[in-house]
Amino acid sequence: CFIRRESLMQAVVALVVAAWTLSIAWSQEPEPLLAQRGLRIGLGAVRFVGADAEGVQTQLNPAAGVFGILRLEALGIPRLTLLLELLYARRGTEQRISLGGGGYDLRYNFDQLELLVAPRLNVAVVPLPVAIYAGVAPGLRTSGRVEQIVGGGAPKRLEASLRSLTVGLSAGAGTELPLRRSARLLIDLRAYYGLLSILEQEFKPPLREDKSIRAVHPLALGIAVGVGF
Numbered sequence: 001c002f003i004r005r006e007s008l009m010q011a012v013v014a015l016v017v018a019a020w021t022l023s024i025a026w027s028q029e030p031e032p033l034l035a036q037r038g039l040r041i042g043l044g045a046v047r048f049v050g051a052d053a054e055g056v057q058t059q060l061n062p063a064a065g066v067f068g069i070l071r072l073e074a075l076g077i078p079r080l081t082l083l084l085e086l087l088y089a090r091r092g093t094e095q096r097i098s099l100g101g102g103g104y105d106l107r108y109n110f111d112q113l114e115l116l117v118a119p120r121l122n123v124a125v126v127p128l129p130v131a132i133y134a135g136v137a138p139g140l141r142t143s144g145r146v147e148q149i150v151g152g153g154a155p156k157r158l159e160a161s162l163r164s165l166t167v168g169l170s171a172g173a174g175t176e177l178p179l180r181r182s183a184r185l186l187i188d189l190r191a192y193y194g195l196l197s198i199l200e201q202e203f204k205p206p207l208r209e210d211k212s213i214r215a216v217h218p219l220a221l222g223i224a225v226g227v228g229f
Contacts, residue, residue, distance in 0.1 A: 035081055036069040036184065036228040044190075044222025046093050048108070050197065050215035055096035063089035067226060069120065079123070083133050085116040088142070091198070091218040094149075097205050106205060107147040107155060110162065110198050110218070112139040116170050134171035137192065141166065144198075148206060161201040168194040172224070179227070186226040194218040 042063040048056045065087035072080045088111070095106045118135025144162040147155035172190030179185050194217045204212045 033070055034068055035071045038067060038184075038186070038226050038228035040065055040067050040085065040087065040186070040224055040226035042087070042089075042190070042222055042224035044089075044192070044220040046091055046218060046220045048093060048095070048198075048216040049219045050217045052213040052215045053095070053217075055098065056216070057094045057096070059093045061090040061092060061220065063087045063222075063224070065089075065114075067228075069228070072119075079121055081120045081122065081131075083116065083118045083120045083135070085114075085118075087114045087116065088112075089114050089139075089192075089220075091194070091220065095213075095216075097208055099207055104151075104206075105149040106158075107149055108144075108198065108216075109147070110141065110144040112141045112166055114139040114166075114168070114170075118170065128175045128177070130173060130175055132171075132173045134169070137168045137170045139166040139168065140164065146203070158203075158206070160203045161199065163196060163198055163200040166194060166196055166198070168192050168196075168218070174224075176228070182229060184228045186224075186228055188224045188226075190222060190224055192218070192220040 044061055044063065045058050046061045047058040065085060067083065067085040070082040070084065072082055091110045091112060092108050094108070097103050097106055114137045116135055116137040118133040120131050120133040123130045123132065141162060141164050146158045146160040148158055149155050170190060170192045172188045174186055174188030177185040177187070197215050197217055199214055199216060202212045202214045
């Protein structure tokens with residue numbers, strides 16, 4: 001059946017509100033399930049990889065959202081926690097289309113809401129604690145378009161079918177530093193790889209219909225900074 005993207009967005013927002021409400025309740029327990037919650041911002045170098053990613057540039061893209069870390073001592077692994085993170089991330093870049101002695105640029109504007117679910121292992125490293133994690137990050141595209149830029153001219157929007165639902169793998173390693181009272185500063189280095197192409201259907205660039213584009217997967221390497229409580 002067909003599900004509208006607006007309905008999916010409403011469902012995601014409802015889940016976030018519910019999770020945040022539960023996290024507040026958990027934090028009031030004598031031994032709370034929620035070890036930490038907070039805000040996160042990040043900056044990553046994004047490019048596309050894949051069979052049709054020829055001429056793709058690397059560009060810096062921002063991300064921001066909320067996170068929670070759950071204790072998993074009940075599983076018998078004291079150093080294991082579960083990272084839940086909801087990020088609004090931009091995965092855009094540009095691709096050079098060569099045409100004989102000239103060419104033009106394709107600009108991909110692709111924003112999505114990502115939910116990272118990742119086991120997180122705390123490792124005792126002197127002098128700072130280190131946590132490593134890896135998990136799956138399903139996503140929902142919130143906006144996106146493909147534009148043609150010729151020389152220094154104005155962008156022209158092109159008809160391209162962008163994927164609405166995405167899924168990626170995310171991994172990282174980071175540390176924590178104490179702030180005032182119980183607040184903590186989290187600093188992570190992380191990587192993201194999109195398992196699915198951002199294009200749902202084959203796209204034929206103008207003046208190069210003989211060589212279409214389909215397999216372009218986002219790859220991001222960057223840093224994330226958060227404040228946890």
